[in-house]
Amino acid sequence: DQQVKQNSPSLSVQEGRISILNCDYTNSMFDYFLWYKKYPAEGPTFLISISSIKDKNEDGRFTVFLNKSAKHLSLHIVPSQPGDSAVYFCAASANNQGGKLIFGQGTELSVKP
Amino acid sequence: DTAVSQTPKYLVTQMGNDKSIKCEQNLGHDTMYWYKQDSKKFLKIMFSYNNKELIINETVPNRFSPKSPDKAHLNLHINSLELGDSAVYFCASSPQRRQGLANEKLFFGSGTQLSVL
Numbered sequence: 021d022q023q024v025k026q027n028s029p030s031l032s033v034q035e036g037r038i039s040i041l042n043c044d045y046t047n048s049m050f051d052y053f054l055w056y057k058k059y060p061a062e063g064p065t066f067l068i069s070i071s072s073i074k075d076k077n078e079d080g081r082f083t084v085f086l087n088k089s090a091k092h093l094s095l096h097i098v099p100s101q102p103g104d105s106a107v108y109f110c111a112a113s114a115n116n117q118g119g120k121l122i123f124g125q126g127t128e129l130s131v132k133p
Numbered sequence: 134d135t136a137v138s139q140t141p142k143y144l145v146t147q148m149g150n151d152k153s154i155k156c157e158q159n160l161g162h163d164t165m166y167w168y169k170q171d172s173k174k175f176l177k178i179m180f181s182y183n184n185k186e187l188i189i190n191e192t193v194p195n196r197f198s199p200k201s202p203d204k205a206h207l208n209l210h211i212n213s214l215e216l217g218d219s220a221v222y223f224c225a226s227s228p229q230r231r232q233g234l235a236n237e238k239l240f241f242g243s244g245t246q247l248s249v250l
Contacts, residue, residue, distance in 0.1 A: 022175065029174075054238070063137070063223055063241025064176070109176060120189055121239065123168075123176035 023047045024112050026124035033131050039097040041127050043110030046091065050112040054121070055084060055095050058107045067108070068095070100131045136160050139224045139242035146214055147250055154209045154245045156224030163228065164188075165207035166239065167199060170221040182207050211247075219249045 024045045033039045041055075051072040056064035070077040070084045070093070077084050083096045097104055110124040139156040146152050158165060166189075167179040180199045181189035187199070196212045211218060225239040 056239075056241075061243060063225070063243045064239075065241070066238045069238070111176075120178050120181065122178075125174040 022124075023050075024110055024122045024124040026108075026110055026127045028127050029125070030128040030130070033100045033129065035102055035131055035133050036099045039095075039100045039104065039129055039131065041095040041097075041108050041110075041129065043093045043095075043124055044091060045093075045112050047112070047114065047122075048091070049114040049116060050122075051115055052113045053084070053086060053093050054111045054113075055082075056109040056111060056123075058109060058126070064109055097129075100129075102131050102133050105129055105131045135242075137224060137226055137240050137242040139222075139245055141245060142243065143246050143248075145248045145250065148214055148216060150214050151210070151212045152214060152247075153211070154222055154224075154247075156207050156209070156242060158205055158224075158226040158240070160226055160228075160240060162226035162240070163204055164226060165201065165204070166225040166227075167207065167209050168223040168225060168241075170223065170244070172220070176223065180207075180209075214249045216249050219247055221246050 054069040055067040057067045058064040068079050068082050068084050070086050075086050086093045107126040107128045109126045111121045113121050137158045164183045166181045168176045170176050179193045182201045184204045185201045198210045201207045221244045223244050224242040227239050
């Protein structure tokens with residue numbers, strides 16, 4: 021019973037173009053969402069987050085969009101760079117459930133020069 | 134000068150053995166975690182400790198026993214290892230969570246690849 025799902029295991033994008041990574045969730049009590057980035061042989065590192073009271077949060081080349089009615093969020097990277105090649109994890113948490121993070125299974129992004 | 138360090142990085146062992154994974158953080162955080170990345174790549178929380186006190190204990194077999202000697206360390210001991218325990222185990226830490234906020238920005242170690250033969 022996976023409450024957070026990333027249905028695309030991989031994505032390949034040309035350098036300079038937009039990368040769009042998607043994430044779906046089932047628990048309507050989630051009120052905070054995060055994206056983590058992971059390089060091989062390293063642990064995930066925090067990238068960007070969004071509270072459920074917002075529908076968009078932007079940080080440089082990274083923007084996260086939240087559609088609560090669809091229980092869907094997405095991460096946009098523009099322009100994509102080869103150094104963005106990594107696995108991206110979506111995560112969600114709910115205050116009334118102890119705040120523990122529930123992760124998706126990740127999407128491997130490959131940005132080709 | 135690693136913020137969250139865990140050892141060993143790789144661990145290969147036989148079924149039935151007992152093994153430990155160590156984790157240390159130098160960020161001054163109060164909360165530490167163990168996550169397991171299974172074969173389907175999901176990262177799943179196992180345990181969480183806040184200032185040496187157990188606060189999250191998911192439905193993990195009792196062969197797994199976390200130990201926190203102080204708030205900078207959270208070790209994971211596994212008894213009677215089984216084939217299904219093969220996975221990557223990540224330690225993480227976060228600043229003390231303020232009451233009512235679910236904005237846990239975790240800082241992860243680089244993982245321990247456990248292979249049970």
